[in-house]
Amino acid sequence: MTSVDLDRPPRIMLVVGEPSGDALGQQVILALRALTGGRADIIGVGGERMRAAGMQSLYSITDTSVMGLREVIPKVPVILRRIRQVASFAKATNPDIVVMIDSPDFTHKVARRIRRIAPELKLIDYVAPQVWASRPGRAKKMAAYFDHVLCLLPFEVPFFKDAGMGASFVGHPVVERAPRPGQGDAFRTRHGIGPDERILLLLPGSRSSELRFLWPVFREAIEIAERETGPVRVVLPTVQTVSQKVRERVNQWGRDVLIVEDPEEKMGAFDAADVSLAASGTVATELALSATPMVIGYRVGALTAAIARRMVKVRYATLVNIILDREVVPEFLQERCTAPNLARELVRLLTNHAARVEQVTASVAALKAMGQGDEPPSMRAAREILRIMKEPRRNPDAALSSQK
Numbered sequence: 001m002t003s004v005d006l007d008r009p010p011r012i013m014l015v016v017g018e019p020s021g022d023a024l025g026q027q028v029i030l031a032l033r034a035l036t037g038g039r040a041d042i043i044g045v046g047g048e049r050m051r052a053a054g055m056q057s058l059y060s061i062t063d064t065s066v067m068g069l070r071e072v073i074p075k076v077p078v079i080l081r082r083i084r085q086v087a088s089f090a091k092a093t094n095p096d097i098v099v100m101i102d103s104p105d106f107t108h109k110v111a112r113r114i115r116r117i118a119p120e121l122k123l124i125d126y127v128a129p130q131v132w133a134s135r136p137g138r139a140k141k142m143a144a145y146f147d148h149v150l151c152l153l154p155f156e157v158p159f160f161k162d163a164g165m166g167a168s169f170v171g172h173p174v175v176e177r178a179p180r181p182g183q184g185d186a187f188r189t190r191h192g193i194g195p196d197e198r199i200l201l202l203l204p205g206s207r208s209s210e211l212r213f214l215w216p217v218f219r220e221a222i223e224i225a226e227r228e229t230g231p232v233r234v235v236l237p238t239v240q241t242v243s244q245k246v247r248e249r250v251n252q253w254g255r256d257v258l259i260v261e262d263p264e265e266k267m268g269a270f271d272a273a274d275v276s277l278a279a280s281g282t283v284a285t286e287l288a289l290s291a292t293p294m295v296i297g298y299r300v301g302a303l304t305a306a307i308a309r310r311m312v313k314v315r316y317a318t319l320v321n322i323i324l325d326r327e328v329v330p331e332f333l334q335e336r337c338t339a340p341n342l343a344r345e346l347v348r349l350l351t352n353h354a355a356r357v358e359q360v361t362a363s364v365a366a367l368k369a370m371g372q373g374d375e376p377p378s379m380r381a382a383r384e385i386l387r388i389m390k391e392p393r394r395n396p397d398a399a400l401s402s403q404k
Helices: 019-034 047-053 069-093 104-117 140-143 154-161 173-175 184-191 208-229 245-254 261-274 282-289 302-311 319-324 340-351 353-369 376-388 396-403
Strands: 011-016 042-044 097-101 122-127 148-151 166-169 199-203 235-238 257-260 275-278 292-297 329-332
Touching: 011 019, 011 069, 011 104, 019 042, 019 097, 019 122, 019 173, 019 282, 019 376, 069 104, 069 173, 097 104, 097 376, 104 122, 122 154, 140 154, 140 173, 140 319, 154 235, 166 173, 173 282, 173 376, 184 261, 199 261, 199 282, 208 275, 208 292, 208 340, 235 261, 245 257, 257 261, 275 282, 282 292, 282 319, 282 353, 292 340, 302 340, 319 353, 329 340, 340 353
Parallel strands: 011 042, 011 097, 097 122, 122 148, 148 166, 199 235, 199 275, 235 257, 275 292, 292 329
Antiparallel strands: none
16 A cells, blocks of 8 residues: 655545445545545544544434435425535535545535535545436536546446546445454354354345335245244344334344344354345445345335336346346345245245355356455545545536536
């Protein structure tokens, strides 16, 4: 690792809207501090992980960690207030660069407002929105308020360069989250789980809306599967934003479920597990990285689903499947996300060793395409942030075009 020469400590603003971005933000903060010898002044909005890395957040991201029309509509006033608050903070503190991380429905609105009220600031988007999957015209709109996009997948770069933005491939940060050797054994020992006990990871999402839609069907799927395979030890990694609601549902279930919140415990659970039932999202890639066979399910409200069907252009929701262009990981979306469907695949993975090996082996190629084996993606992202910070703005007329 080589540090970056700087004539003064940089002030870098990071903004996230939900736990997935918080995990990425933590990795970037650690990389920025390493590259600057700890001199970087990190400000902005983050969750518990970014705060653990030393950043003071403007507010809790619970306000913005929502998805789906039913969840979002009641929170519109507070979300709009947060957008104004973050943009005003950027103008007042005048950072060297502002980096929006994930959650485009929130962070892009913040970016547009910053561009209007502080057009001199340099703006980066980290985690390029999947314009190749839906709304391809979004890339051209983004060029009005972003200077540069950091892409997680190599084939994303041309979409944004063609739209007039700077774009660079940095790799997917999730490849840095592989469990350390022995974490699974240590996890079992800590929690009194025998080596022959089968662990099923239950991951019903990190948003309240996901929990509401997925909890009943996931719970029933496990009960159906157990009737055929025998009992499993259920372990449920969760995050602070929904932990209370998770505990309430577990208490109502009336069975022994091991709930873990600490990130290190989560990695141990991933390493120890035999199979997982998970919501679609970043966690699916984390499971692939930990070589945990999985079944993916997802549901949203009927209106949200109808809108998504008109917009989404890809065949799959799980990144491993998208990259390989085939269904390596069984996924059941919306109407197909039923307890019998999920249970059938859980039974297959719990009882068929060859099926587990086939899924894990096929995922290796997808992980390599995400940057596994190269310099850590968060370090590459941090280098790009510092490099772009020192360059002139790519599109100085963006503020004018964004207001037309």
